[in-house]
Amino acid sequence: xxxxxxxxxxxxxxxxxxxxxxxxxxxxxxxxxxxxxxxxxxxxxxxxxxxxxxxxxxxxxxxxxxxxxxxxxxxxxxxxxxxxxxxxxxxxxxxxxxxxxxxxxxxxxxxxxxxxxxxxxxxxxxxxxxxxxxxxxxxxxxxxxxxxxxxxxxxxxxxxxxxxxxxxxxxxxxxxxxxxxxxxxxxxx
Amino acid sequence: xxxxxxxxxxxxxxxxxxxxxxxxxxxxxxxxxxxxxxxxxxxxxxxxxxxxxxxxxxxxxxxxxxxxxxxxxxxxxxxxxxxxxxxxxxxxxxxxxxxxxxxxxxxxxxxxxxxxxxxxxxxxxxxxxxxxxxxxxxxxxxxxxxxxxxxxxxxxxxxxxxxxxxxxxxxxxxxxxxxxxxxxxxxxxxxxxxxxxxxxxxxxxxxxxxxxxxxxxxxxxxxxxxxxxxxxxxxxxxxxxxxxxxxxxxxxxxxxxxxxxxxxxxxxxxxxxxxxxxxxxxxxxxxxxxxxxxxxxxxxxxxxxxxxxxxxxxxxxxxxxxxxxxxxxxxxxxxxxxxxxxxxxxxxxxxxxxxxxxxxxxxxxxxxxxxxxxxxxxxxxxxxxxxxxxxxxxxxxxxxxxxxxxxxxxxxxxxxxxxxxxxxxxxxxxxxxxxxxxxxxxxxxxxxxxxxxxxxxxxxxxxxxxxxxxxxxxxxxxxxxxxxxxxxxxxxxxxxxxxxxxxxxxxxxxxxxxxxxxxxxxxxxxxxxxxxxxxxxxxxxxxxxxxxxxxxxxxxxxxxxxxxxxxxxxxxxxxxxxxx
Numbered sequence: 001x002x003x004x005x006x007x008x009x010x011x012x013x014x015x016x017x018x019x020x021x022x023x024x025x026x027x028x029x030x031x032x033x034x035x036x037x038x039x040x041x042x043x044x045x046x047x048x049x050x051x052x053x054x055x056x057x058x059x060x061x062x063x064x065x066x067x068x069x070x071x072x073x074x075x076x077x078x079x080x081x082x083x084x085x086x087x088x089x090x091x092x093x094x095x096x097x098x099x100x101x102x103x104x105x106x107x108x109x110x111x112x113x114x115x116x117x118x119x120x121x122x123x124x125x126x127x128x129x130x131x132x133x134x135x136x137x138x139x140x141x142x143x144x145x146x147x148x149x150x151x152x153x154x155x156x157x158x159x160x161x162x163x164x165x166x167x168x169x170x171x172x173x174x175x176x177x178x179x180x181x182x183x184x185x186x187x188x189x
Numbered sequence: 190x191x192x193x194x195x196x197x198x199x200x201x202x203x204x205x206x207x208x209x210x211x212x213x214x215x216x217x218x219x220x221x222x223x224x225x226x227x228x229x230x231x232x233x234x235x236x237x238x239x240x241x242x243x244x245x246x247x248x249x250x251x252x253x254x255x256x257x258x259x260x261x262x263x264x265x266x267x268x269x270x271x272x273x274x275x276x277x278x279x280x281x282x283x284x285x286x287x288x289x290x291x292x293x294x295x296x297x298x299x300x301x302x303x304x305x306x307x308x309x310x311x312x313x314x315x316x317x318x319x320x321x322x323x324x325x326x327x328x329x330x331x332x333x334x335x336x337x338x339x340x341x342x343x344x345x346x347x348x349x350x351x352x353x354x355x356x357x358x359x360x361x362x363x364x365x366x367x368x369x370x371x372x373x374x375x376x377x378x379x380x381x382x383x384x385x386x387x388x389x390x391x392x393x394x395x396x397x398x399x400x401x402x403x404x405x406x407x408x409x410x411x412x413x414x415x416x417x418x419x420x421x422x423x424x425x426x427x428x429x430x431x432x433x434x435x436x437x438x439x440x441x442x443x444x445x446x447x448x449x450x451x452x453x454x455x456x457x458x459x460x461x462x463x464x465x466x467x468x469x470x471x472x473x474x475x476x477x478x479x480x481x482x483x484x485x486x487x488x489x490x491x492x493x494x495x496x497x498x499x500x501x502x503x504x505x506x507x508x509x510x511x512x513x514x515x516x517x518x519x520x521x522x523x524x525x526x527x528x529x530x531x532x533x534x535x536x537x538x539x540x541x542x543x544x545x546x547x548x549x550x551x552x553x554x555x556x557x558x559x560x561x562x563x564x565x566x567x568x569x570x571x572x573x574x575x576x577x578x579x580x581x582x583x584x585x586x587x588x589x590x591x592x593x594x595x596x597x598x599x600x601x602x603x604x605x606x607x608x609x610x611x612x613x614x615x616x617x618x619x620x621x622x623x624x625x626x627x628x629x630x631x632x633x634x635x636x637x638x639x640x641x642x643x644x645x646x647x648x649x650x651x652x653x654x655x656x657x658x659x660x661x662x663x664x665x666x667x668x669x670x671x672x673x674x675x676x677x678x679x680x681x682x683x684x685x686x687x688x689x690x691x692x693x694x695x696x697x698x699x700x701x702x703x704x705x706x707x708x709x710x711x712x713x714x715x716x717x718x719x720x721x722x723x724x725x726x727x728x729x730x731x732x733x734x735x736x737x738x739x740x741x742x743x744x745x746x747x748x749x750x751x752x753x754x755x756x757x758x759x760x761x762x763x764x765x766x767x768x769x
Contacts, residue, residue, distance in 0.1 A: 014332070018324065025325055055511065062508035065386050068329040068349060 002031065003057050004076040004083075004155050007046045008038060010069040018067050019046065026060065028052050032085075032152030043071060049153050080158040086151040087131045088113070089122045092144040100141060108134045119146060128153065203374035208336040208367040209234040212300065213242035215343040218375040221271050223631045225249055225258035229275025231315060232302030234367035247631065247660055250652035252279050254624035256286020256357075257650070259297040261628030263290075264611045265586055265636075267421075269350050270297040270628060276304055277315030280361070281322065285618060287357045288326040292615025293442060294419060296355035298346045305365040306334035319361050328356030336369035340378035352383045353523075354506040355419055388507035391522040391530060398518045399477075399501045400534035406475035406499075408543045409435045412458065412487075415442035415614070416480015416505060416524050418607040423447070425528035426479055432532070434540025436547060438466045440481050441599055442614040449583070449603035455547065459487035460749045461596040465551040467755040472546070473498045480504065480524045483513040484615070485751075493754035503527045559761065560601065564716045570594055570669045570739045574601040576719045577639060577667060580727070585637040585665075586611060586629050590622035590646035593675040596745040598641050620649030623666070627653060630662050637665070637727070644670040644696045654706040657732045665726045666710075666734040668699050671741045679744045683759065703734040710734030 009015045016035060023030050031049040038045035052060065057075050064073045093101050098120065105112055105122055108130065114121035124131055131150065138145050206214060212235050216224070225247045228236040239246055249255040252274040259270030274283050280301040290297045304313040320332045329349050331342040339362060346358040403409060417426050423446055430437050430453045437447045438458040447454055455466045467489075470476065476498045481487070488494045491513060502509075502516040503524055510519045520527045559571045574597050577585075583603055588611040589595040595612055604610050611629055613621040622642040630638045647668050657664055669675075678692040700710040709729055713722045713736065726733035746761035 014320070017321070021324055058510070059508050059512060062386075062388050062506075062510070065388060066328075066506070066508060071384070 001052070001054050003050050003052055003060065004081075004153065005046075005048045005050075005060065005064065006074040006076060006155060007048065007064055007070055008040065008043045008072040009046055009067075010071065011037070011042055011044045012069070015044070015069045018069060019048070019064070022063055022067065023048070023050060023060075026052075026056075026063070028056070028060070032150075034152040034154055047153055047155050074157070076155055076157065081155050082158060083127055083153055083155045084125055085128050085131055085153050087122075087124045087135075088147075088149040089124065089135065089138065089145060090114075090119055090147040091122065091138055092118060092146050093120050094118060097143050101138070101143060104134065104137055104141070110134060203372045203377070205370050206373040207234065207238065207370050208339050208362065209238040210241065211336065211339045211371065211373050212343065212362065212367070213238055213244060214373055215340045215375065215378065216244060216271060217242055219269070219344070219347045221269075223247065223262065224271040224273055225255040225262075225628065226273030227252050227255060227275065227279060229277075229279045229302065229315070231276035231304055231364050232273065232279070232300075232367075233275075234364065235273070235300070235302065235362075245631075246273075247627070247656060249624065250655050251650065252282035253286050253620065254627075254650055254653045254656065256283045256297065256299060257289065257618075257621050257624035258628035258631070259299070260286060260290045260293075260295050260621075261588060261611055261625030262632040263295050263297055263628075264625070265608055265629035266632035267608070268632070269347055270295075270632075272297060272299045273301075274299070275302050275315065276319070277317045279315075280317055280319035283359075284323060284326065285616075287323055287359065289613050289616045289618040289621060290357040291326045291328070293613065294355050294415065295357065296350035297357045298343070298350055299357065299359045300343070301359065301361045302367065303332070303361050303363045306363045307365065309334065309363060319359065323359050326357070327359050330359040330361065332361045332363075334363040334366050336366050336371040339366060339371070340373060340375065341380065344375075344378045345380040348380050348383060353386065353389070386507055389505065389521045391520055391527055395518055395520050396527075396531050396534060399520060399531060402475055402499050402501060402518065403433055403435075403477070403535060404538070408469075408473045408546070409433070409475040409477060409540075410455070410469055410473040410498075411435050411437040412440070412470070412476055412478040412481050413437050413443040413447050414440045414479060414481025415446070416503075417443060417446035418480075420480060420505070420524040422480070422525035422528055423607055425525055425532065427451075428532055429477070429528060429535060432535050433538040434544065435477065436469060436540075436544060438462070438470060440484070440487055440614070441612065443481065444599060444610045445604035445607045448605045450605060453544075457599050459484075459755075460489070461600070461745050461747065462487075463600075464554055464747050464758060464760065465547060467749070467758065468550045469547050470495050470498075471754070471756045472550075476500045478502045478504070478516070479528075482506075482509045485513070488513060489749050489753055489755040489757075495755075557761070566715060568714060568716050568719075568737065568739050569743055570597045570671070570737070571601050572716050573667065573669065573713075573719055573737050573739065574598050574641065577641070577723055578602040580720065580723045581637060581639070583609075585609070585639045586626075586633060587639045587641060588612070588622045588626035588629055590640075590642035591617045591619045591676075592643045592646060593671075593679065593743070593745050594641055594643045594669040596676075597669075600745075602641075619643075619646035622646065623650050623653045624656075626664050626666075627656055627660070627662065630664055634662075638663075640664060640666040642666070642668055643675055644668055644672065644699075645674045645694055647699070648696060651702065654703060654708060654732075658706045658708060662732065663730070664732045666703075666732065668734065668736050669739055670696065670699065670736055671739050671743065672696070673741060675743075676745070678742070679748075682742070682744065683748070683750065699734060699736040703732075708732045708734055710736060712736040712738060714738050
């Protein structure tokens with residue numbers, strides 16, 4: 001099954017290697033990995049998506065915690081969460097064929113962010129399956145897909161009282177959030 | 190666990206020191222008195238500063254030896270052992286020793302020099318990415334390229350090495366950081382306390398469930414591992430065993446954690462454990478695993494392992510829970526603390542019926558043991574080790590290498606106390622014994638130290654005989670010499686149709702080899718000579734080597750072939766002497 005871990009790690013050289021090396025040592029393929037600054041100074045937030053057996057989740061989380069530079073780990077598993085991925089897709093399109101691509105972009109609620117005489121670049125944000133869908137129809141079309149750049153999955157638990165990460169950090173764990181969506185609320189597009 | 194801490198160090202006012210001096214000052218502050226190392230270009234500033242500090246440095250003959258010595262020092266004393274090496278090959282030579290410590294959870298700190306930070310990453314002479322290389326075999330490592338970071342890094346290294354589940358930590362220090370100066374303040378360099386592993390917590394409900402399982406068990410067995418020694422939980426395990434009358438089976442690294450002579454001690458479990466021990470585990474209805482990790486050498490085929498038993502796993506490392514064997518009640522925490530919390534809930538229990546059943550399983554197999562055979566002129570390793578045990582009163586620190594002799598030692602040297610058996614269990618590192626024994630002797634100079642090694646492993650690090658000679662230390666060395674890489678030969682005999690490919694081994698005359706180092710020795714050919722030889726070695730003022738020319742094609746019994754269940758073992762042939 002696909003596991004999604006959110007880890008807060010120290011923002012310093014070599015930390016990414018340590019995290020990646022753990023997955024390598026356990027012979028687990030990383031499906032996607034995103035790293036960036038977090039709301040806490042000096043800490044980066046990682047979202048790691050990997051394919052592993054259902055029982056492996058506990059051991060991966062326990063092992064991540066054993067790394068000295070890892071401050072917090074949350075196993076998102078099947079918990080309600082908001083998930084997004086960003087993709088930049090460059091398509092070979094001439095003035096003659098552009099309009100077909102424009103139509104698809106409209107349907108998928110994506111955006112054109114660059115337009116050149118022989119190509120255009122689409123920016124698309126959404127869940128993984130939606131991005132896969134756009135890529136599929138683009139591939140089936142007349143124009144060649146030249147480049148795809150995907151950010152990997154970004155994940156956040158819904159509602160901030162449900163976050164294991166926040167609880168572990170003792171930050172706003174129990175205060176009722178004003179703008180929190182009701183549990184089970186529909187994901188707004 | 191022992192502590193190195195030196196209370197006097199904290200009273201020093203901050204002073205401006207070179208990085209090299211800070212290395213030693215920090216080690217002194219951590220209570221270090223002995224280090225093992227080998228100098229070289231990138232660590233020379235550190236060596237240059239050594240004469241100013243009250244630390245004894247042992248010059249090794251190969252850096253692998255330095256890491257094993259630090260390891261042996263730690264295993265014998267419970268303190269953190271320290272190894273030092275230069276950059277490049279000096280650092281890479283440490284790796285086997287670091288991995289050995291990692292697999293057995295031994296707290297050591299390795300300090301390496303590296304090229305100056307200006308040329309770091311330029312493939313400079315003797316430059317190697319040692320923090321990258323050792324990443325998977327250390328608990329943590331540091332690359333330090335600023336003088337002011339040296340003391341905090343070394344202090345963190347000590348804290349990490351000995352906290353929770355111990356392990357090796359490496360601190361790599363660039364040459365310019367050693368040469369620069371900084372204010373040294375030992376107290377200010379103190380690391381913040383270790384972040385507790387959030388999954389390491391003892392649940393009240395778990396304790397109650399464990400107590401309930403123990404109360405209702407008909408056929409319980411305690412599995413006693415190395416964690417007992419690391420946690421210092423010997424008396425708590427003993428209280429549990431005695432109060433509830435539960436028999437105790439030990440792992441290789443657990444030997445000594447529960448007295449061998451105790452009536453509840455079953456002996457070593459696993460691949461070369463006695464049949465009754467493994468049968469008891471297979472028949473058990475409750476296993477209480479204390480500080481052990483269900484290594485494949487103790488479980489046999491996992492799917493067939495103790496299928497009738499509920500399992501309680503008391504373990505400090507949350508990542509070990511359900512890794513190999515699915516357990517019913519995990520108690521994640523320091524073993525001593527967990528048992529202290531559990532013991533008040535444990536009542537006296539009558540275990541006689543189960544103990545009687547185990548006696549029945551045991552039958553006469555202990556009596557049929559090879560050591561009880563009449564002397565027909567053969568010299569068996571079992572006899573040699575049994576005699577060393579008898580003559581030393583079981584009181585020596587025995588440091589073994591890896592192979593057949595290691596298993597015979599585990600079977601025939603009966604350890605009453607923790608830290609009296611030092612052996613590479615997890616990694617199975619040949620060449621471990623001689624250097625680890627040197628470390629053990631420095632940790633416990635008043636103790637009698639024996640090396641028991643095979644002819645193969647002994648030659649891997651035999652150059653450390655020079656170190657013994659230079660340091661003038663008293664170690665007794667027993668080479669169990671059968672002219673083969675014996676354990677590999679045994680596998681070839683059992684599983685590869687006796688195709689003894691690359692296992693027969695021509696060795697030097699070990700007595701002459703010792704003699705070349707100024708170490709006395711003698712060769713023993715017959716059982717009748719063992720007593721006198723062992724006594725000669727013991728009473729010699731200096732180190733002494735005994736070359737035991739044992740049966741060439743003897744095997745370790747019983748043996749569970751890889752992939753078999755724990756009860757499916759190869760037994761000792763009925764009459765081992767008659768056919769030869």
